Amino acid sequence: MPSPEPLHPTAAPGENAILLHACCGPCSIMSVQRLRDLGLAPTLFFYNPNIHPLSEYLRRREGLLAVAQRMDTPVIFADEATDSGHPAESGPAAxxxxxxLAAMAELGAGMDDMKQRCPKCYDLRFVVAARVARSLGFARFTSTLLYSRYQNRKAILAAGERHAGPDLAFLPEDFRPGLLEGVRLSKEWGIYRQQYCGCLLSEYERYKRLLEQDKPAVNT
Ligand code: SF4
Incomplete structure (x- = not known):
């Protein structure tokens, strides 16, 4: 079966348009719904080089596309965009x-501390989301990261403010009240639901207990 075509914005953003940085399908459902309830018209934007490995990235990408199509929402995938000015952030390189990895290398051993690594992870995604929002003429942006109860909300809001400016507002909306309904709908729609935040370190933290349990006895 051929893959469904992604939906792209076809016109300049209207007055109520908002670029919604999206981490995955499940987190996008109620974020899109909430923005619409506020009278806004979201366009989803997927740029997440923090999702590892690539097979996991592709599953989340596919889930987002399914949500976008179900909710008739335009979606931009950085990995299929052409931007000669930013080749590392467009096309497959995205x-x-x-x-x-470069952001984590700056932290050294500090990368094991989520209070240090996650703000850097938000920054690297928001710098691109904000640039794309500006280049397409959006007056505001926000992120589905504000839907998750596991993310560092304070750090997300601070990152949003860092990349906003007089020409681009960051909307600090709290999407968490839609959490249960979002879980229900994502299950009903068969959208892929991930088991860890995204990066290799979060995957390690999610599954390391499997090594801690069932430890074989070692005779010394
Ligand atoms: S735990 Fe999540 S937010 Fe933090 S660095 Fe990893 S992918 Fe990014």
Whole structure:
């Protein structure tokens, strides 16, 4: 079966338009709904070089596309955009983990501390989301990261403010009240639901207990 075509914005953003940085399908459902309830018209934007490995990235990408189509919402995938001014952030290179690895390398051992690594991870995604929002003429942006109860909300809001400016507002909306309904709908629609935040370190933290349990006895 051929893959469904993604939906793209076809016109300049209207007055009520908002670019919604999206991390995955499940987090997007109620974020889109809430923005619409506020009278806004969201366009989804997927740029997440923090999702590893690539097979996981592709599953989340597919889930987002399914949500966009179900909800008739335009979606932009950085990994299929052409931007000669930013080749590392467009086309297939947009899925390369290099920017995330570089941000973590700056932290050294501090990368194991989520209070240090997650703000850098938000920054590297928001810098691109804000640039794309400005280049397409959006007056505001926000992120589905504000739907998750596991994310560092304070750090997300601070990152949003860092990348906003007089020409681009960051909307600090709290999408968490839609959490249960979002879970219900994502299950009903068969949208892929991930088991860890995204990066290799979060995957390690999610599954390391499997090594801690069932430890074989070692005789010394
Ligand atoms: S835990 Fe999540 S937010 Fe934090 S660095 Fe990893 S992918 Fe990014």
């Amino acid at each position: 899925a390369h983990p290099g920017p995330w």
